[in-house]
Amino acid sequence: TTAEIVAAPVLPVITVPAMLTSGASYTASVPAQANSTYAWTVTGGTITAGTATNSITFTAGASGSVSFSCVVTNQAGTASTPGTATSAIVAAPTTPVVTAPSFVTASQGGYTASVPTQANSTYAWTVTGGTITAGAATNSITFTAGASGSVSFSCVVTNQAGTASTAGTASSTIVAAPTTPVVTAPSFVTASQGGYTASVPAQASSTYAWTVTNGTITAGATSNSLTFTAGASGNVSFSCVVTNQAGTASTAGTATSAIVAAPNATISAPTYVSAGQSYTASVPAQTNSTYAWTLTNATITAGANARTVTFTAGSSGTVGFSCDVTNQASTLANGTASSTIVAMPVVTVLAATPTDVAPGGASVLSYTFSGGTGVLMPGNLAVVSGGSTTVHPSASTTYTLTVTNAAGSSFSDFVTVTVVPAPVISSFEAQPNLVTLGQGTLLTFTFTGTGVITPGNVPVTSGSQVAVFPTADTVYTLTATNSVGATVTATVPVTVKTYTGKFVYVANSGSNGISAFTLNEATGALVEIAGSPFVDTVPMLHVISDPQGRFLFAVNGDGVTPENKLSVFQINATTGVLTHLADYATGTDPWASAVDPSGQFVYVRCNGSISAFALDVSGVLTPLAAPSVTTASGTGDVVVHPAGHLLYTVGRDSDRLEVFALNPVTGALTLSGFQDMPVGTGPLSLAISHSGEYLYTKSEGALHGGAAQACFVHGYQIDVTGGSLTALPSQDMGLLQADAYHGVSSNPTKPVIYLTLATSNNDYAAYALNLATGELTALVASTYDLFGGTGSDCLTVARSGKWGFMTNFGGSQIAVGEVNATGVLINPTLYPVGLFPVSVTVVGTIQ
Numbered sequence: 001t002t003a004e005i006v007a008a009p010v011l012p013v014i015t016v017p018a019m020l021t022s023g024a025s026y027t028a029s030v031p032a033q034a035n036s037t038y039a040w041t042v043t044g045g046t047i048t049a050g051t052a053t054n055s056i057t058f059t060a061g062a063s064g065s066v067s068f069s070c071v072v073t074n075q076a077g078t079a080s081t082p083g084t085a086t087s088a089i090v091a092a093p094t095t096p097v098v099t100a101p102s103f104v105t106a107s108q109g110g111y112t113a114s115v116p117t118q119a120n121s122t123y124a125w126t127v128t129g130g131t132i133t134a135g136a137a138t139n140s141i142t143f144t145a146g147a148s149g150s151v152s153f154s155c156v157v158t159n160q161a162g163t164a165s166t167a168g169t170a171s172s173t174i175v176a177a178p179t180t181p182v183v184t185a186p187s188f189v190t191a192s193q194g195g196y197t198a199s200v201p202a203q204a205s206s207t208y209a210w211t212v213t214n215g216t217i218t219a220g221a222t223s224n225s226l227t228f229t230a231g232a233s234g235n236v237s238f239s240c241v242v243t244n245q246a247g248t249a250s251t252a253g254t255a256t257s258a259i260v261a262a263p264n265a266t267i268s269a270p271t272y273v274s275a276g277q278s279y280t281a282s283v284p285a286q287t288n289s290t291y292a293w294t295l296t297n298a299t300i301t302a303g304a305n306a307r308t309v310t311f312t313a314g315s316s317g318t319v320g321f322s323c324d325v326t327n328q329a330s331t332l333a334n335g336t337a338s339s340t341i342v343a344m345p346v347v348t349v350l351a352a353t354p355t356d357v358a359p360g361g362a363s364v365l366s367y368t369f370s371g372g373t374g375v376l377m378p379g380n381l382a383v384v385s386g387g388s389t390t391v392h393p394s395a396s397t398t399y400t401l402t403v404t405n406a407a408g409s410s411f412s413d414f415v416t417v418t419v420v421p422a423p424v425i426s427s428f429e430a431q432p433n434l435v436t437l438g439q440g441t442l443l444t445f446t447f448t449g450t451g452v453i454t455p456g457n458v459p460v461t462s463g464s465q466v467a468v469f470p471t472a473d474t475v476y477t478l479t480a481t482n483s484v485g486a487t488v489t490a491t492v493p494v495t496v497k498t499y500t501g502k503f504v505y506v507a508n509s510g511s512n513g514i515s516a517f518t519l520n521e522a523t524g525a526l527v528e529i530a531g532s533p534f535v536d537t538v539p540m541l542h543v544i545s546d547p548q549g550r551f552l553f554a555v556n557g558d559g560v561t562p563e564n565k566l567s568v569f570q571i572n573a574t575t576g577v578l579t580h581l582a583d584y585a586t587g588t589d590p591w592a593s594a595v596d597p598s599g600q601f602v603y604v605r606c607n608g609s610i611s612a613f614a615l616d617v618s619g620v621l622t623p624l625a626a627p628s629v630t631t632a633s634g635t636g637d638v639v640v641h642p643a644g645h646l647l648y649t650v651g652r653d654s655d656r657l658e659v660f661a662l663n664p665v666t667g668a669l670t671l672s673g674f675q676d677m678p679v680g681t682g683p684l685s686l687a688i689s690h691s692g693e694y695l696y697t698k699s700e701g702a703l704h705g706g707a708a709q710a711c712f713v714h715g716y717q718i719d720v721t722g723g724s725l726t727a728l729p730s731q732d733m734g735l736l737q738a739d740a741y742h743g744v745s746s747n748p749t750k751p752v753i754y755l756t757l758a759t760s761n762n763d764y765a766a767y768a769l770n771l772a773t774g775e776l777t778a779l780v781a782s783t784y785d786l787f788g789g790t791g792s793d794c795l796t797v798a799r800s801g802k803w804g805f806m807t808n809f810g811g812s813q814i815a816v817g818e819v820n821a822t823g824v825l826i827n828p829t830l831y832p833v834g835l836f837p838v839s840v841t842v843v844g845t846i847q
Contacts, residue, residue: 009033009072012054012083016068020045020060020087021163029055030070030083039079041069044089060089093118093157096139096168100153103245104172109133109144115155115168126154126167129174145174178203178242181224181253185238188329189257194218194229198238200253205245211252213237214259230259263289263325265335272407273298273313273339281321282308283335288328296320297341313341345371345403347413356418356483357393363417365389365399372405395419423449423480428490430468430476431643431692431720432597436499436846438749438801440469440691442643442720443492449482465720467691467771470494499799501844502549503576506807506814507540508533509558509741512834514540514569518576519842524803524816526831533834534578535567541741542592542839545571546599549843551619552578553602555590558836559741562589566604566611570619571843581619586611587628591635591684592742592839597644601667605631605638605649610660614667629669632656637686637697637742646723650683650697657683657697657716659723672723677714678730684739687746687753693718694774695725696746696753700739708736711755713744715774728774735762741809741838742794749801752779752823756806758791764806766824779822786828787811795825798842807837814840 012030020026025048030038032054040047040056045066049057060066066087072080096115104111111130115123117139125132125141130151135141145151151172157165181200189196194216200208202224210217210226215236220226230236236257242250269281278301283291285307293300293309298319302310313319319339326332349368357363366388367374374383377400383389391399396419404410426446435441442465443453451460453468454477460466468476474494481487504526506515513535517526539558545551552571556563566586569578587606594603595615602621604611610629613621634653640646640662647660647669655677660669677683683697699712715728737743737757745754751769753776763786767776786792790810797804797819804825806815813832817825 004075006035006075008078009036009074009080011081012038012070012072014068014070014083014085016066016085016087017161018087019159019161020066020089021092021159021161022060022062022089023092024161024163025057025059026087027055027057028068028085030072033072033074035075037073039071039073041082043067060087063089063091065089090120090160093121093159093163093165095166096123096155096157098153098155098168098170100151100170101172101246103175103247104130104145104151105177105244105246105248106145106147106174108177108246108248110142111145111172112140112142113153113170113172114140115157118157118159120160122158124156124158124164128152130172145172148174150174173245175205175245177248178206178244178250180251181208181240181242183238183240183253183255185236185255186257186329188260188327189230189236190262190327190329190331191230191232191259193262193329193331195227196230196257197225197227198255198257199225200240200242203242203244207243209241209243211239230257233259235259258328260288260328261286263327263331263333265323265325265333267321267323267335267337269319269321269337270339270407272342272405273319274344274405274407274409275313275315275341276344277407277409278310278312279339280308280310281337281339283323283325286325286327290326292324292326294322313339316341316343340406342405342407343371344409345369345405345411347401347403347411350399350401350413350415352399352415352417355416356420358484358486359394359419359421360392361419361484362390362392365391365415367401369401369403372403372410374401374403376401391417393417393419418483420482420484420486421448422486423447423482423488425478425480425488425490428478428492430492430494433493434495434497435470435642436497436748436799437471438469438690439642439799440467440693441494442467442692443476443478444721445478447478447480449480451478451480453478465693467693468494469691470496472496497846499844499846501798501800501803501842503529503571503843504805505543505545505552505578505841505843506833506837507543507554507839508812508834508836509539509541509838510812510835511539511558512536513538514543514552514554514578515833515837516576516578517831519798519803519844521800521802521844524818524829526816529576531577534569535580536834538567539563540567540839541590543841544593544595545841545843546595546615547597547846548599549573549845550599551581551615552841552843553593553595555593555604556583557590559838562607564588564590564606566590566593566602566621568619568621576843582621584613584621589635592637594638594640594647596640596662596664596667597642598664601662603638603640603647603669605636607635607653608633608651610638610649610669612667612669624667626668629660631658632674636684639686639688641688641718641720642692643720646718646720648686648688648695650686652682652684652700652702655679655681655683657714657725659725661723673725675716675725675727681712681714682739683714685742685744687744688718689746689753689769690748690750691771692720693771694769696744698744698755700743708738711735711737711757713753713755713776715776717774731776733765733778735765738791740791740793745795745797747797747801747819747823748799750819750823754795754797756792756795758793758809763787763792763808764795764825768823779824781824784825784828786815786830787813793838794840796840796842799844803842805840805842807833807840809836809838812837
């Protein structure tokens with residue numbers, strides 16, 4: 001027999017996984033040995049196939065390990081040493097449960113997804129709709145969501161045995177990122193007031209978290225609209241964060257509401273108002289608030305939409321007020337009030353009986369009123385309607401009755417009780433206080449009350465003047481009486497002297513000096529004085545004596561060629577003879593002279609000036625401190641008022657009458673006024689009425705020796721106290737005349753004015769003077785043609801009023817006539833004198 005020798009079996013090396021998954025099927029093998037058999041032993045597992053082969057299939061047990069033994073037997077039946085191996089059994093991996101967010105925010109990273117840990121396992125993730133950013137081989141990954149849709153997750157777990165689980169899956173819904181919410185809140189809210197809302201736009205499936213500062217959330221703290229109550233002052237601040245389903249929070253949206261004070265509609269209105277009167281009502285001033293007033297039983301006149309309303313109350317009842325005040329937060333408050341309407345007070349009667357009383361005298365005030373309470377002032381005396389009060393004022397007092405109603409409206413009435421002071425006589429004078437029989441004087445006076453002068457019981461007014469004509473020494477009494485009968489008196493004596501004419505002097509302008517005559521006062525007869533004419537080579541324009549008859553003053557000149565000097569003569573008191581004392585230089589073209597009533601001052605009117613001198617007892621003239629006083633242009637007459645403090649003069653070229661105040665102490669002259677006459681009047685002469693109240697001049701024309709023209713007389717009323725002149729209406733005398741050198745004169749004892757008319761058929765005219773108006777009225781048989789048409793330059797009536805003397809310029813004569821009761825010259829007698837006589841003066845004695 002042949003026995004084949006075969007190789008001994010070698011120790012089989014079992015090849016099997018080191019790790020086996022419980023219950024999983026595996027293979028185990030040994031290298032094949034030719035023509036050998038294999039005997040496997042498996043512990044901890046179950047052979048499912050290939051038990052006699054070099055490769056078996058087996059199922060792992062539940063846990064622990066699987067032990068393998070394999071004996072190889074060759075063809076000779078020789079068995080090898082058993083080969084062994086062991087595989088550990090591990091649990092099978094479970095399908096992982098993927099934990100992922102339900103929602104994720106689009107494009108946002110940092111999210112995680114995970115599966116539970118399985119020991120000694122590996123993990124394999126698949127993400128769709130997102131990007132794994134970390135942990136792809138771990139049980140927990142970090143990912144970033146895609147832009148929209150969802151993120152899908154898949155995870156496979158593989159254990160140590162390399163067994164992979166079924167994939168675990170999950171998904172996250174991608175939601176939009178939340179936007180910063182825009183908070184809508186009121187611009188203004190009222191302090192401590194609730195019910196306000198703030199909101200943000202709704203964002204789908206989001207939550208809201210509000211924070212409120214200086215306010216209290218009362219509802220909706222987690223919704224898109226909350227309700228809140230404002231704090232006390234300042235601002236309410238709002239903050240809202242919106243979180244989407246993915247838990248992503250927005251940036252906070254913010255807003256503020258300014259807290260404003262609650263409106264105050266407390267109305268301040270009068271408790272009482274007077275019917276028909278205007279008042280105001282108001283509520284407190286409130287910044288940026290509106291006001292709306294409604295009134296009943298009244299009319300709004302202003303401020304219907306202002307904090308203060310002006311209104312006029314109705315006639316009765318009650319004024320009702322309603323005011324709506326709305327602040328910036330539109331919170332409205334309403335206030336109401338009312339005012340009771342009361343009637344206006346009325347004073348029906350307020351009278352004083354009597355209204356004039358003496359100091360401390362009694363007057364009864366009576367009164368009737370309604371509509372309020374009455375108070376009498378001065379004294380603050382409460383009075384009742386229908387009553388009376390006796391007052392004793394020490395000075396004139398205005399009493400006021402004021403009636404005031406409950407609304408404070410008042411009505412006042414007044415009555416004055418005049419306390420009449422004792423009457424006062426401030427001045428009472430006679431100007432002059434020495435007159436000759438027939439001459440008047442002006443009584444002047446200032447006083448209070450009403451005045452009466454006696455004798456005569458003449459009513460007078462303070463500040464006026466009255467002409468009186470005493471026939472003997474008279475004491476005049478002024479009695480002033482006030483309205484309550486008190487009186488005061490003052491007296492002024494007026495001395496009446498008798499004048500007796502002694503001498504008549506005539507100025508001859510034809511270089512024949514001065515003709516002189518004695519005068520028989522009883523018969524009017526003239527006897528020429530021895531030595532007459534005196535200074536018969538000198539032309540004379542004007543003669544006048546001092547009031548005492550001591551000196552004669554003669555203006556040199558012929559009216560054409562100026563001599564510019566004044567001659568002074570002493571008069572022999574017995575014979576009338578003239579003694580030439582001296583000649584004195586004057587201004588240019590002297591025309592006339594005047595001596596004041598005291599005999600202290602001599603004035604010469606020249607062309608445009610007055611030469612002024614002081615006269616002493618010896619007949620010497622001394623120029624005054626102002627030796628020449630400027631006047632209006634031209635030359636003319638000059639007269640001094642009998643009162644001694646006023647001088648009047650006219651200027652032919654200027655047609656002006658001027659008034660000078662004469663200082664009786666110094667003789668100084670001060671211009672105090674003037675009167676302008678119509679151009680071309682050419683005044684040359686002046687005459688003062690026997691009352692001393694009227695001054696007259698007449699028109700002479702502009703040219704010396706011109707043709708005859710209409711004769712106008714210009715008269716003025718004299719205010720002997722103030723010196724002013726009041727022009728009277730000019731009078732057209734209805735006469736024709738050429739220029740008379742001294743053509744106006746007055747009767748010293750009667751209200752008569754004379755005009756002399758040079759180169760006229762009417763040599764003179766006489767006029768009655770109305771002492772009340774100053775108007776002149778022609779006397780019957782008052783015009784004469786004595787001189788055959790040659791006219792007269794001067795008519796002088798002696799101070800006694802008995803004899804009139806009229807010059808005949810062309811006839812070198814004078815006429816002497818008796819002055820009858822009306823003032824007209826009658827039975828004239830003619831006397832020759834020097835060439836061209838132009839002025840006459842009569843010198844006499846005063847006793």
